[in-house]
Amino acid sequence: MPVTNKRVTAADVARSLGLSRATVGFVLNNTPGQTIPESTRKRVLDEAERLGYRPNPAAQALRRGSTRLVMLLLPDWPIESSMAGFLDEVSYHLDQAGYTTIPYTRRTGDRVRPLWERLHPDVILGLGELDAAEARSAQDSGVRSVITLPVASSVAVVAGTVEQVRHLYSRGHRRLAFAQPVDERLVELGAARLDAAQATAAELGIEPLRVRPVSGNDGSARRAVEEWRDEGVTGVVAFNDFVAALVVGAAVRVGIGVPAPLAVIGQDDSLFTEAFVPALSTVRMEMGGLVRYVTEMALHAAGELVAPPEEVAPDLTVVRREST
């Protein structure tokens, strides 16, 4: 029975066993180059377990000069559900390597001291950008490596849009529209996706997409579908599934048939897409490759891996349901 209710230190374990702090430390850390007899090793491990010893991470960090924390900076996009599995996997793999993953979603208008100043991670892996002030604050906080993944700013984030356009094209649609979100957190991403859609249309030799913002509560969706109908648009690329739902909902209410005369495709394979009537076609992204990439990039940044990983191509699947 532990007699004290104060937390147990390595010194307590040593004292309880009549050993030195060093010996205990060698066993607990598996320090290479030390020859500890198996019996001693076992006694130490058992006693640490019995006393409920947990190393003090503050002391470890101070001594090592490294927290072994990896902060994943996540964009404030409404994609938490697909993010969850991704985070689980990354956390698992980094944990295996002795690192702890801290997901951190900055919000626009944050009024709080950035988390890296309070935790001093070894690495920040940004799936969103850091501005100059943030980068300086991170550097001053001893963060050794701030990496912004190219995936966030480029290919992976617009690849789904390319698939949406190609899907509609392959179904015979030649006059397309793009439905933008209004949420201000999404304007930048929306612009990037629109660019990708236009570039794909140009590649396919069809006219540019007609663009309209679509919001939930202001009639914009109804106006958009009516104008698209009048303009002879037959296929709509929606920014994501929620925007697709707004477009389809408005079309159904106005009496425009989906998928004909108006086909609509979303993106993300959100939970509700198959419950919708008509069920929404969408594009799903598999996270496996990205997990490996992010994990290895973090370990590379932490100095645990010599070579950075090769960039991965996003793994996308068009899920055709009833709306196309």
Add this chain to the structure above:
Amino acid sequence: MPVTNKRVTAADVARSLGLSRATVGFVLNNTPGQTIPESTRKRVLDEAERLGYRPNPAAQALRRGSTRLVMLLLPDWPIESSMAGFLDEVSYHLDQAGYTTIPYTRRTGDRVRPLWERLHPDVILGLGELDAAEARSAQDSGVRSVITLPVASSVAVVAGTVEQVRHLYSRGHRRLAFAQPVDERLVELGAARLDAAQATAAELGIEPLRVRPVSGNDGSARRAVEEWRDEGVTGVVAFNDFVAALVVGAAVRVGIGVPAPLAVIGQDDSLFTEAFVPALSTVRMEMGGLVRYVTEMALHAAGELVAPPEEVAPDLTVVRREST
């Protein structure tokens, strides 16, 4: 210009100014009972700023014996969107009090060392329960206070269900059904909500709700609505908006009208509810009161507030759209 690229310590600031480390510390910490001349104070602050000084949190934690971290243990429920604003608010208020909020969502089947062992927060505020092993690990990790909010296990979590039943009753429905989710993370919560629904039905003097599980991809929703129709059910209480969407979608496909002969109400006011056709009625919960409660509970647990806050009643609104 800082000449070194190593991180700046308080000793660097002192040296650069020809002062002692103590004086610098007193200024930086606003230590009471010290009379530092305003000119010295300003010099210290300016120099710290100029050099980009950031206190080392590991050293502070080691010295203080306290990390000033508050870990919010979140249930693994698909409610991230409503959680986000809540977390922002709690983080802000705790930051004002000198504490940092770490949201932590445990997943079933976690294969990772619990985050509190790696961060040693002063307080864990659980909106989910800790099992015995976790509680021991938290205690061994020096967590002073582990609090499980009564809100998570009781009133707040089922109050919405009570409102759903009352709403259908007020619209004249007397034979109700309950649509359960299949997701195993939600079984416990589902059972609690069902109990609340049955208790409310008993209070209102109507017969018990008929219960069916409803899932996305197996025809269970279709079977459920057909059987409910045959049994004369006119109102469905859905576990949440997603389940409501499945029920409504199945009803529309089978040709059962919504809201008549079958009314359906969800819960959470999820993003897509108003895009749905028919738009889903739902119950929304305002987070304001809960923010205050959680914040004050955390500060109380950290020893910063003498009295614990009074429990708050959940603030609910029925949002009637087209499905009821």
Add this chain to the structure above:
DNA sequence: CTGAAAGCGCTTACAG
């Protein structure tokens, strides 16, 4: 008003 110093818990080079 300011300085010298202790000590939080850990890891590990060094000495036996």
Add this chain to the structure above:
DNA sequence: CTGAAAGCGCTTACAG
């Protein structure tokens, strides 16, 4: 095979 000791950066009681 094991121990005595230094030092990471901080806060703060104590002495002037």
